[in-house]
Amino acid sequence: MKLLEISRPSRPQTDYPEHTLLTPGPTPIHPRAMKALTRPMLGHMDEEVFKLNRAIQADLREMYGTAPGAFTALLAGTGSLGMEAGFANLVEQGDEVLICANGSFGRRMAEMAARYGANVRLVTAPLGEAINPGDVADQLGNAQMVAVVHGETSTGVLNPVPEIAEIVRRSGALLTVDAVTTAGMEPFEMQAWGVDYVYTGAQKCLSAPPGLAPVAISERAFARFAARRQPTPLWYCDFEGLRGYWLEQTYHHTVPVNLHFAFAEALRAALEEGLPERAARVRMMGAAITTALTPLGFSPYVRREQDRLPTVLALRLPEGLDDAAVRKELRKREISITGGLGPTAGLIWRLGLMGEAARPAPYRILMSALEDILNAPGLVKRFEAALER
Amino acid sequence: MKLLEISRPSRPQTDYPEHTLLTPGPTPIHPRAMKALTRPMLGHMDEEVFKLNRAIQADLREMYGTAPGAFTALLAGTGSLGMEAGFANLVEQGDEVLICANGSFGRRMAEMAARYGANVRLVTAPLGEAINPGDVADQLGNAQMVAVVHGETSTGVLNPVPEIAEIVRRSGALLTVDAVTTAGMEPFEMQAWGVDYVYTGAQKCLSAPPGLAPVAISERAFARFAARRQPTPLWYCDFEGLRGYWLEQTYHHTVPVNLHFAFAEALRAALEEGLPERAARVRMMGAAITTALTPLGFSPYVRREQDRLPTVLALRLPEGLDDAAVRKELRKREISITGGLGPTAGLIWRLGLMGEAARPAPYRILMSALEDILNAPGLVKRFEAALER
Numbered sequence: 001m002k003l004l005e006i007s008r009p010s011r012p013q014t015d016y017p018e019h020t021l022l023t024p025g026p027t028p029i030h031p032r033a034m035k036a037l038t039r040p041m042l043g044h045m046d047e048e049v050f051k052l053n054r055a056i057q058a059d060l061r062e063m064y065g066t067a068p069g070a071f072t073a074l075l076a077g078t079g080s081l082g083m084e085a086g087f088a089n090l091v092e093q094g095d096e097v098l099i100c101a102n103g104s105f106g107r108r109m110a111e112m113a114a115r116y117g118a119n120v121r122l123v124t125a126p127l128g129e130a131i132n133p134g135d136v137a138d139q140l141g142n143a144q145m146v147a148v149v150h151g152e153t154s155t156g157v158l159n160p161v162p163e164i165a166e167i168v169r170r171s172g173a174l175l176t177v178d179a180v181t182t183a184g185m186e187p188f189e190m191q192a193w194g195v196d197y198v199y200t201g202a203q204k205c206l207s208a209p210p211g212l213a214p215v216a217i218s219e220r221a222f223a224r225f226a227a228r229r230q231p232t233p234l235w236y237c238d239f240e241g242l243r244g245y246w247l248e249q250t251y252h253h254t255v256p257v258n259l260h261f262a263f264a265e266a267l268r269a270a271l272e273e274g275l276p277e278r279a280a281r282v283r284m285m286g287a288a289i290t291t292a293l294t295p296l297g298f299s300p301y302v303r304r305e306q307d308r309l310p311t312v313l314a315l316r317l318p319e320g321l322d323d324a325a326v327r328k329e330l331r332k333r334e335i336s337i338t339g340g341l342g343p344t345a346g347l348i349w350r351l352g353l354m355g356e357a358a359r360p361a362p363y364r365i366l367m368s369a370l371e372d373i374l375n376a377p378g379l380v381k382r383f384e385a386a387l388e389r
Numbered sequence: 390m391k392l393l394e395i396s397r398p399s400r401p402q403t404d405y406p407e408h409t410l411l412t413p414g415p416t417p418i419h420p421r422a423m424k425a426l427t428r429p430m431l432g433h434m435d436e437e438v439f440k441l442n443r444a445i446q447a448d449l450r451e452m453y454g455t456a457p458g459a460f461t462a463l464l465a466g467t468g469s470l471g472m473e474a475g476f477a478n479l480v481e482q483g484d485e486v487l488i489c490a491n492g493s494f495g496r497r498m499a500e501m502a503a504r505y506g507a508n509v510r511l512v513t514a515p516l517g518e519a520i521n522p523g524d525v526a527d528q529l530g531n532a533q534m535v536a537v538v539h540g541e542t543s544t545g546v547l548n549p550v551p552e553i554a555e556i557v558r559r560s561g562a563l564l565t566v567d568a569v570t571t572a573g574m575e576p577f578e579m580q581a582w583g584v585d586y587v588y589t590g591a592q593k594c595l596s597a598p599p600g601l602a603p604v605a606i607s608e609r610a611f612a613r614f615a616a617r618r619q620p621t622p623l624w625y626c627d628f629e630g631l632r633g634y635w636l637e638q639t640y641h642h643t644v645p646v647n648l649h650f651a652f653a654e655a656l657r658a659a660l661e662e663g664l665p666e667r668a669a670r671v672r673m674m675g676a677a678i679t680t681a682l683t684p685l686g687f688s689p690y691v692r693r694e695q696d697r698l699p700t701v702l703a704l705r706l707p708e709g710l711d712d713a714a715v716r717k718e719l720r721k722r723e724i725s726i727t728g729g730l731g732p733t734a735g736l737i738w739r740l741g742l743m744g745e746a747a748r749p750a751p752y753r754i755l756m757s758a759l760e761d762i763l764n765a766p767g768l769v770k771r772f773e774a775a776l777e778r
Contacts, residue, residue, distance in 0.1 A: 012440040012653075018429045026643060029430050037426045037647065040407045041418050043725055044599070051401040076600060077466045080642035081625050088622065108624075115622045203643060210433070211465060211600045211645030233477070233504045233622045235497075236470050253469035254415060254592060256600030258426065259645070264401075336432055 020335040020365045021357065024153045024181065024312045026203035026210050028356040032269050033208045033262040044255045052264055053246060056214075059267045063275070064179075064198055064216040065189035071222070073246045074263065075199070075213040075237055076255050079180045082199025082213030084112050086176045088234035089225050090145060090197060093117035098143040098173075100131040100159060103152035104341060105178060113147065116233075127343055128155050128314075130307040133163040140167065145174045150188075151181035154341045156314025156350055157307050158182075162193050169194040174221055180204050181311045183214075184270050185278050185354055196221040202259070205278075205311060207355030208266035211259045266355075278358075282310045285358045288386035289313060289351060292367060296376055297321075301348045311358070313351040314344075321374075323349075329373050335366055360387055409724040409754045410746065413542045413570065413701045415592035415599050417745040421658050422597045422651035433644045441653055442635060445603075448656045452664070453568075453587055453605040454578035460611070462635040463652065464588070464602040464626055465644050468569045471588025471602030473501050475565045477623035478614050479534060479586060482506035487532040487562075489520040489548060492541035493730060494567060502536065505622075516732055517544050517703075519696040522552040529556065534563045539577075540570035543730045545703025545739055546696050547571075551582050558583040563610055569593050570700045572603075573659050574667050574743055585610040591648070594667075594700060596744030597655035600648045655744075667747075671699045674747045677775035678702060678740060681756060685765055686710075690737045700747070702740040703733075710763075712738075718762050724755055749776055 021028050042049050053074075060072035075081050087109070091097060097118040099110045102125040110120050121143070123135045131148065140146070146168045150161050161177055168175045174196040179188055183198065184205035190198055196218040203210035217239065225239045232238055241252035270278060290300065290313070297318025302308045317323060323339050323346045330337060340348040356362075363383070371379040410417050431438050442463075449461035464470050476498070480486060486507035488499045491514040499509050510532070512524045520537065529535070535557045539550050550566055557564045563585040568577055572587065573594035579587055585607040592599035606628065614628045621627055630641035659667060679689065679702070686707025691697045706712060712728050712735050719726060729737040745751075752772070760768040 012444050013437065014425070014428065014441075014650075014654075016429065016431075016437055019431055021430055021432060023432050026430060026432055026646070029647075034427050036403070038423055039403065040405065041410055041415060041598075042405075042408055043410060043412050043415055046725065048402065048405055052403075055401050077470070077625060078643040078645065081466070084623075084625050112624050115620055115624055201643060209430075209645065209647040210643045211648055231504055234473075235501050235504055236466060236473050254467040254590060254599045256467065256598065256645075256648070257415070258418075258598040259600055259648075261403075265403075336435065 017334055020362050022352050022362060022366055023336050023338045024350050024352045025201065025354060027207045027352060027354045028362065029209055030207040030266045030269055030356055033266040036261040036265040037209065037258055039261045042257055044257055045249070045251060049257055049260065050249050052260060056260065056264050056267065057246065059271055060214050060216060062271055063184055063188070063267065065191055066216050067191040067218070070190070070216055070218065071243065072214065072216045073242050074255070074260065075215055076253065077213055078210055079199065079201030079204070079213050080108070081237065082201065082215055083109060083178060085215065085234065085237035086197040086199065087113045087116045087118070088232045088237060089239045090174060090176070090221055091116045091118045092228060092230065094119065095145065096121070096141065096143045097145045097147065098123060098136070098139060100136065100146070100148035100164070102129065102131055102157060102159070103149065103154040105149045105152060105154060105180070109147050109149065109178065128157060128302050129304070130157050131159045131164065133160055133167055136164050137167045140171050140173070143171070143173045145176060147176040149178040151186070151309040151311060153181050153312055155344065156302055156309045156312045158309040165193040165195060174224060181309060181354060185282055185311050187275065187279060190216055190218070202263050202266070205354045206263070206266045206270055208263040209259055211256055212263050279310070282353045282358045285353050285360070285363065286310055286313050288383055289363060290315070291386040292379055292383035295382070296374060296379070301344070311354045313353055315349050315351065317347060317349060326373055330369055333369050335369055337366065406723055409751050411741050411751060411755055412725050412727045413739050413741045414590065414743060416596045416741060416743050417751065418598055419596040419655045419658055419745055422655040425650040425654040426598065426647055428650045431646055433646055434638070434640060438646055438649065439638050441649060445649065445653050445656065446635065448660055449603050449605060451660055452573055452577070452656065454580055455605050456580045456607070459579070459605055459607065460632065461603065461605045462631050463644070463649065464604055465642065466602055467599055468588065468590030468593070468602050469497070470626065471590065471604055472498060472567060474604065474623065474626035475586040475588065476502045476505045476507070477621045477626060478628045479563060479565070479610055480505045480507045481617060481619065483508065484534065485510070485530065485532045486534045486536065487512060487525070487528060489525065489535070489537040489553070491518065491520055491546060491548070492538065492543040494538045494541060494543060494569070498536050498538065498567065517546060517691050518693070519546050520548045520553065522549055522556055525553050526556045529560050529562070532560070532562045534565060536565040538567040540575070540698040540700060542570050542701055544733065545691055545698045545701045547698040554582040554584060563613060570698060570743060574671055574700050576664065576668060579605055579607070591652050591655070594743045595652070595655045595659055597652040598648055600645055601652050668699070671742045671747045674742050674749070674752065675699055675702050677772055678752060679704070680775040681768055681772035684771070685763060685768070690733070700743045702742055704738050704740065706736060706738060715762055719758055722758050724758055726755065
């Protein structure tokens with residue numbers, strides 16, 4: 001007992017200052033969501049919570065552009081659980097699954113699908129390039145499911161989901177889409193495109209606290225689920241249990257009600273602002289940042305303009321810039337930005353433009369710090385001028 | 390689009406009053422945890438968060454009474470995910486698993502183990518009675534794992550985990566324990582008893598917000614995991630990914646940092662109060678409530694005193710009491726208590742005495758309301774007198 005007490009780490013600091021979070025997630029929490037977090041506690045089976053859940057479901061239909069009355073819900077976990085729930089419920093031993101893998105989240109999809117028994121085939125693309133829909137058509141074969149990441153956080157690439165969906169729909173395969181860095185900020189049209197399962201993470205484009213994965217599930221997906229030969233191993237996210245709680249108010253497991261409170265406010269704020277307005281805001285911010293940084297030698301990492309993911313701005317660093325040293329200096333000033341991953345480490349920065357991060361205020365803080373650290377007079381002025389345009 | 394807007398439910402009420410939550414979970418949030426929820430946002434890979442995580446891990450070792458340096462962590466989901474992660478990582482196709490099932494959570498364990506391929510056998514007990522350790526010994530056979538719910542929330546029964554553990558340890562099988570209604574409030578000695586996997590839910594005995602499942606995993610369990618023939622389907626809670634994030638600070642998935650902030654405070658508050666002091670507090674509260682209600686015809690539902698779970702007080706209702714009507718009237722006054730489940734519906738109440746619910750203040754509110762609703766003068770006076778003892 002004494003031994004344990006001695007080995008306990010010193011108490012962590014809990015009164016640290018406000019932080020400027022410009023990473024590809026989590027994002028700064030929306031003020032309305034932050035306030036809702038501390039609403040009086042209720043149980044997961046209370047009528048007030050069910051009423052709130054129904055409002056969330058309706059708002060999610062709008063965000064995802066679903067068919068009228070389509071099933072939507074929050075999974076009680078982060079975005080990766082949203083990814084896993086799709087494969088767990090819709091894939092069975094021996095199923096053929098084609099996965100578009102041009103970054104680390106596409107590869108994560110492949111690993112999960114394989115764990116649930118799929119024969120996985122990959123459509124790839126060179127790093128920093130989008131998946132070519134023609135490649136999907138060529139490799140489709142007898143795939144029962146195709147899965148694609150809409151916005152690859154790891155490289156800042158936007159995959160052409162509408163074009164891929166058109167090909168998949170003709171084949172009868174299900175289409176699973178990872179909308180983690182897009183839904184709520186970029187247009188998403190589940191019904192019009194023909195998507196069967198889509199998920200995101202609360203802490204990305206909606207600036208709600210992490211811990212929830214909003215999903216939408218098509219009737220076709222439910223039909224596939226109903227035809228399973230075996231129940232899914234994943235009891236926690238079993239579509240039947242999920243439907244029971246969200247449609248029939250039957251107990252499945254406790255849900256994180258405080259996160260529901262916050263999520264509902266963040267989603268409402270997004271819809272009140274307007275999804276087209278949010279998409280325009282991201283583009284305006286991305287253009288202003290790029291304009292301001294270009295004279296210092298920064299350049300877009302993703303070559304083709306249509307392949308660039310607006311919500312994660314991937315910029316190639318100028319020759320000679322010491323990535324680690326600059327980010328460390330920024331961190332000292334309570335500013336977080338993110339570098340590359342794997343092969344792009346040290347070569348790029350990934351600037352988050354999701355939700356509340358896509359605002360002039362936090363980027364003013366970054367520009368001002370960079371002007372000082374990089375000894376680059378005029379940076380703030382250029383940024384302000386670009387915002388005016 | 391218009392159609393969707395018309396069908397959207399009316400905005401839910403968000404300014405409801407403070408609520409008295411006396412259910413078997415979630416519990417009223419600890420004030421320190423509530424305050425921590427709105428701490429400035431950080432990323433899941435920030436050093437401040439890793440430092441906080443290490444403090445949480447050390448405190449969890451103390452709460453669970455683990456071996457020095459044993460692995461502890463928070464799963465990013467509710468208690469049922471804690472249950473599932475144990476079977477997902479430690480069971481493989483064809484394994485023999487013996488499950489003590491004397492309530493709905495024991496039966497949930499059996500369903501999960503089967504989904505992960507186990508040959509499940511059950512040890513049962515009559516409703517409202519504890520598992521007999523002799524029955525476990527008789528049925529142990531070649532089981533590779535035994536699983537038991539420490540406190541059955543559904544019936545208010547405490548199972549004799551130390552006695553069961555002694556039998557299991559001799560056999561070489563792994564022992565999984567559901568400590569959802571016990572850990573943090575009742576003594577738990579993972580190392581001394583010989584438990585290999587234990588979990589709870591943040592919103593139970595610790596009065597933190599729901600959405601986290603604190604777990605502890607023994608070296609024996611990790612050895613079993615390392616010897617798997619196939620990776621677990623459950624990528625999200627894969628022990629290797631978990632160990633990577635919690636020990637080596639490598640990215641696995643985003644964690645709900647706001648919930649970590651709150652959880653750390655709630656756990657610290659529990660350890661500062663002292664686990665023996667908390668166990669005494671629950672017993673004092675349970676005795677006072679029982680003393681106050683007995684003259685009205687309430688009586689303990691669980692026959693044998695040693696089988697009674699102190700944190701969920703199951704009381705048989707007096708003849709003629711209209712369960713639904715009384716609870717509805719309480720709910721109008723913003724007080725939630727819970728009735729029976731399945732065969733005990735309408736026959737019992739289950740009063741939550743976990744964490745912040747086990748305080749005189751919220752039960753004063755209940756007693757005062759019951760004195761009025763049941764027209765039972767003297768109830769509050771009896772309760773106060775019993776608290777004095």
